């Protein structure tokens with residue numbers, strides 16, 4: 001099997017074309033068909049002769065991800081896809097639609113970057129099974145392209161406007177493929193998704209946060225924070241034992257210094273764990289003076305984790321304390337709650353086993 005065509009940068013594809021005895025300009029045509037229009041077969045590429053597909057067939061692989069299952073929310077149109085990868089592994093991807101009155105509508109795809117995850121966050125059942133493998137760039141980009149392809153069958157004008165790397169896996173642990181996927185999705189001859197419309201979410205891999213600041217200063221960084229106290233965060237996000245809060249916050253300060261970009265802190269409110277008024281005051285103190293906003297997420301009640309949501313009144317009080325302290329706060333809009341797609345926790349039953357595919361909260 002050849003290189004995944006969806007994971008090849010234009011220059012790489014040019015090299016492949018030249019090596020196959022084809023003129024360089026064929027690479028540009030093929031790239032556009034694949035990356036902009038989501039072509040899934042050589043005969044879909046109208047201005048590309050069949051001989052090009054034949055010449056490249058051994059070198060590159062054009063197989064699309066296979067959508068094994070799609071669920072559509074009846075309340076807000078959120079779609080959850082279960083994709084099968086070439087080796088039979090599966091990942092989940094979510095499309096969230098936001099209607100806007102003034103600006104154009106937003107269509108955000110939440111992609112997975114790994115099969116499973118090694119990070120073991122307490123609220124996340126993806127981590128329960130450990131890491132299976134990293135995704136290749138073509139498999140990450142392929143999630144966006146396949147969703148675009150499918151939705152365009154109903155709506156030919158459909159465009160993916162935003163991508164969040166928040167599905168299964170820790171994106172900064174698959175750094176090479178992440179950067180390649182960002183670059184491909186940003187390419188003006190492809191999806192042309194602005195850097196600022198892409199969000200990388202991490203549980204706090206400090207050295208990689210600084211790498212990202214240098215390599216891709218325009219993407220949006222989201223950090224799964226979940227507590228302002230090390231003893232609590234150690235339990236919720238075990239990576240905190242390697243990179244405790246002080247190191248993480250130092251990295252955030254450097255990140256902002258380098259990029260001048262606002263950081264989003266994700267904070268899942270868990271009853272009796274991190275949602276008291278004192279937790280809110282600690283959080284306000286921790287983030288004081290930082291260019292940031294805090295995204296509060298009522299944690300999804302997942303049976304395996306045993307975690308519960310606070311009441312709405314407790315959530316409101318938590319938000320009020322932060323706001324009064326001058327912190328910018330938002331409460332994440334719930335999407336696809338009827339298909340368990342909200343707040344990054346996606347659940348699925350497959351082959352009789354309870355399988356939870358999850359993203360960061």
Ligand code: SF4
Pocket residue numbers: 116117118119120121124125126127167168169170203358359360361
């Ligand atoms: S929340 Fe994210 S980083 Fe943590 S275990 Fe789950 S997938 Fe991994």
